[in-house]
Amino acid sequence: MSKKYQCIQSENCKQAVIFARVSSKEQEPGASLDAQHDIMAEYCQKRGLAVLKNYRVIESSTVGKRTKFNEMLEFVKKQKQKTAIVVHCIDRFQRRFNECVAVEGLLKEDKIELHFYKEGLILNQNSSSADIMRWDMGILSAKMYIASMRDNVNRSMNYNWSLGKWQGRAPIGYLNTRDETNKATVIADPERAPIVKKLFEEYATGCHSLRSIWKLAQEMNLDSFRSKTKKSISRVAVYNMLTNPFYYGEMVVKGQVIPHIYEPLIDKSLFDKVQDLLSGKKIHCKEQVYGGLPFAFRGLIKCAHCGCTLSEETHKKTNGKTYTYLRCGRLKGPCDQELVSESVILNQLDEEVFSKIRINSDIVELLKKNIQQRLIDEEKVNAVMKRQITNEIEKLNVRERRVKDVFFDGGIDRSEWEEEKVNIEAKRKELQKTIEKYADITQEIKDTVNDVLDIAASASMIMKTSDPLQKRELLGLLLSDCYLDGQKLIYKIQKPFDKLLVGSKFEGIVDFHKENIAAFSSLANDIHVYHENMKRLAVGC
Known part of the structure; x- marks a missing residue:
């Protein structure tokens, strides 16, 4: 059936681009790219418009930067002759007013015409206010349609939540799937659910820090989500898991905790015990033990050959003395890593680290004074x-x-x-x-600077005179990414402690805060935990 058009095409407009768009591949057949293109190609042929280029676009008109849309506008801008943009209907072209400024500019410059097939509307430089209003009303109608769809989605989500149904990606330990009626549901993951339960039970013993339970999760090959790469779980993901009520039968929706209908992995009493430990309402056991005994390197070192965490064990010699050794657990199969005496690693660290950050009290106070003044100036x-x-x-x-x-x-x-x-x-x-470049220098950062210097000054003495658990607290604060390769420990020194490995040459130390403000800020909580644990270990509680 032929269309009647209110505007007459300018005589000098002899070329066109066809713009066909869908938001996603799952569009209804009547709005498919092929259907749009065929209709508009026939339209151009009947009107004698030579098609310069076809745009078949799969992108949202309301989300993102509209890359293909802007590419099309740039193309018609470069044409020497006026170009018609032929579109099936207004909502295939745009569903918001954001693009109107650029398009209206091209219309006023007589660079383009807009041909909306379904509406029977052609816009050009001389279009009447009534036709412009029809364009605006078409955009407004498209906006209302999007808003209505959004309302329907929100209504559906709120209804499902009221029934205890989860919306979105299932938490770690669960899987998104479909039931016998092909409706979306969530089930316990047969592979990861037992691991999640075990991690809750382990942390509830009080013999784990967040860092050690994170390392345990990695050893047990718990990944954040199912993917081809099997991405290793992060410490933040472990914390979020331990604080998620979903695992005992409730879910958090818009700040409210409501029951869900899925299988719980743990009971609420276990969850509450974990929360008490995380919040500090309950104190972790004095000895976070491995094999029943405290060790300086417990949970800190991995095998460079197979990646397994090294365990520590004691051997009693015929002379009656007891010695501590590090052994690869070989959880992933045979490994060439030999048994290594703990004293070998301690001697290496003393030579490479602790002997190089021995700072007497006078120099520490001088450094504190200079750095604090520079922080004030900054x-x-x-x-x-x-x-x-x-x-x-x-x-x-x-x-x-x-x-x-x-x-x-x-x-x-x-x-x-x-x-x-x-x-x-x-x-x-x-x-x-x-x-944002001029960050606030808080009192917490100033205090952390002093703490870093105090810890550095006392590190050597702690390693020589303290018990294994106190040594472990210090080592956990100073070192990261520790791997044992043969008799050699490979490691990194945490920022900003690495700036203090300068022997007696302190030139520039007073300036290291300028490039490490972020390091001090992120270290503040770790130092607070370190002090609390050292106090608890000192009094034996």
Whole structure:
């Protein structure tokens, strides 16, 4: 059936691009790319429009940067002759007003025409206000359709939550699947569910830190989600798992805890015990033991050959003395790593680390004084810069309000207002990004600087005189990524302690805080835990 068009095509418009779009591959057949293209190709042939390029686009019109859409606009901009953009209907072209500024600019420059087949509407430089209004109403109708779909989705999700049904990716230890009626459901993962339960039970003993339970999860090959790469689980993921009520039968939805209908992996009493340990309401056992005895390197070192965590064990010699050795657990099969005496590793660390950070009390106090003064100076500079940038942002806000008033008063047209608004927003984002560089230097960071120096000064003495558990607390704070290769320990020193391995040459140490503010900030909580554990071990509770 032929269409009637309210606007007559300009005589000099002899070429076109076809723009066919769907949001995803799961679109209804009537809106498929092939169907759109065939209809518009026939349309162009009847109107004598030479098709320069076909765009078959799978992208959302409301989410993301609309890469293909912008690519199409750039293409027609470069054409020497006016080009018609032929689209099946308005909502295939756009579902929001964001693109109107660029498109209206091309219409006013007489670079393009818009041909909307379904609506029987053609827009060009000379289009009437009534036709422009039809375009705007078409966009508004598309926006209302999207909003209605969003409301339906939210309504469906709220209904499912009220029935105790989970929406989204299942937590670690569960699987998303479909039941016998082909409806989405969640079941316990036969492979990972037993591991999750075991980790809860292990942590509830009180003989694990978050770090050691994380390492145990990695040893048990617990991955965050099923994938081809089997990505190793992160410490944050382990913490989130231990604090997720889903495992005992409840789920968190919009800040509220409600029952769900799926199989629990643990009971609530076990979950509550874990929460008490995580929050500090209950104290971990004095000796986080391995094999019933405390060891300095328990859980800290992995085998460089197979990746298994090394265990420690004691051997009693004929002379009556007891010696401690590190052994590969060989959980992954045969391994060439030999038995190594703990004293060999301690001697290596003393030579490479602890002998190089021996700082007497006078130098420590001098360093503290100098660094604290530099932090104060840095804080003042940051405050001045942040104040200046804040003033610039406020000026932009004032300018935006003024330009808006001019627009509503009729002093500028819509395209000029939109262009100025985009420029202002770009400048504002740039300033906000700049202000982030001038981080706040909190009292916590200042205290952490002093703690780092105190710990460094006492490290050598702790390693020579303290019991194995106190040594382990210090080693866990200072070292990371520890691997044993033969008789040699491979390791990294945590920031910012690595900046103190300079013997007696302290030039530049007073400046190391400038590039390590983030390191101090992230270390604050670890140092707090270190002090608490050292106090508890010192009094034997």
